[in-house]
């Protein structure tokens with residue numbers, strides 16, 4: 204696969220301020236032009252004709268479910284719910300399962316707070332949280348070693364937010380299947396950056412907000428739940444939209460939708476839906492194989508070039524399947540908060556995470572942007588002797 208150098212696909216869609224070095228897709232991404240246009244068109248339609256053409260909006264909603272099903276290879280768009288964010292999806296699984304005192308679940312020691320807190324909140328129900336240390340050579344083995352006959356869920360990120368460690372999800376999914384454990388994947392740092400296949404990895408649940416690698420707005424999230432797994436969740440929110448016959452407001456009897464729509468209580472976020480659908484059309488045109496190749500090539504370049512700078516070392520694994528779109532580097536001075544501020548003042552959009560500076564390029568980033576980032580890190584590091 205050829206890596207894209209100066210004119211990556213989609214680069215014309217990102218007229219980002221040339222004063223910025225935008226490498227922060229693991230936090231919040233800039234929107235493509237088509238997404239801005241879709242939002243502007245939706246706003247214009249709302250002021251001109253309100254919801255007079257609501258049936259068309261419903262078509263966009265259905266299209267988004269199909270796009271998301273395509274993106275994660277879900278068997279059906281019916282397996283996709285549109286939630287507010289990743290935290291909501293994780294909470295819905297944690298709160299909805301039929302826990303018994305003495306049950307346990309497994310997470311890792313590097314999870315984003317949302318994928319720890321929702322599970323820790325189950326302590327009141329007598330559920331034990333087991334924490335796998337991902338620091339060993341074989342982190343998947345450390346995770347699997349914690350599964351036993353009372354492990355109801357393995358809840359883990361596909362790619363860790365701090366250092367970008369990507370796990371072999373198929374291996375974890377197979378272990379869950381063999382153990383009768385549900386597999387709940389926080390996929391926000393993978394979907395849109397790297398190919399993701401819920402069937403190949405035997406995921407029961409997969410959750411990802413749209414504002415990072417999917418290049419959409421905040422506030423619309425993918426929630427994948429396979430039919431058997433979603434039947435195990437008690438519903439915790441209720442409203443007109445989640446039933447088999449939404450819109451039939453005179454019915455007093457109701458049953459939850461058979462599809463994952465049962466997790467969507469009320470009115471959908473139509474603005475966000477229009478935006479995310481537009482963003483995902485860019486992935487459909489580009490193809491996930493090309494996106495993944497370019498993301499990895501960009502991250503490889505940053506990993507190689509930054510780790511050879513004086514004072515800088517790489518915190519992210521780049522071997523085997525462990526590499527992702529996230530590259531985190533550490534400066535020997537340890538003064539990352541100050542370095543981060545210097546970088547920000549120079550127009551670099553990145554993050555201070557995982558005990559270092561986190562860079563997260565997407566497929567559309569140009570090589571010249573990556574080179575500027577390397578030069579800025581070099582310059583910032585020189586201010587802090589070690």
Ligand SMILES: Cc1ncc(COP(=O)(O)O)c(C=O)c1O
Pocket residue numbers: 229230287288289290291315317318360362363364389391392411412424
């Ligand atoms: C791995 C991971 N999970 C969850 C979240 C939070 O996502 P949301 O705001 O969609 O709840 C983040 C945000 O950075 C994250 O990196």
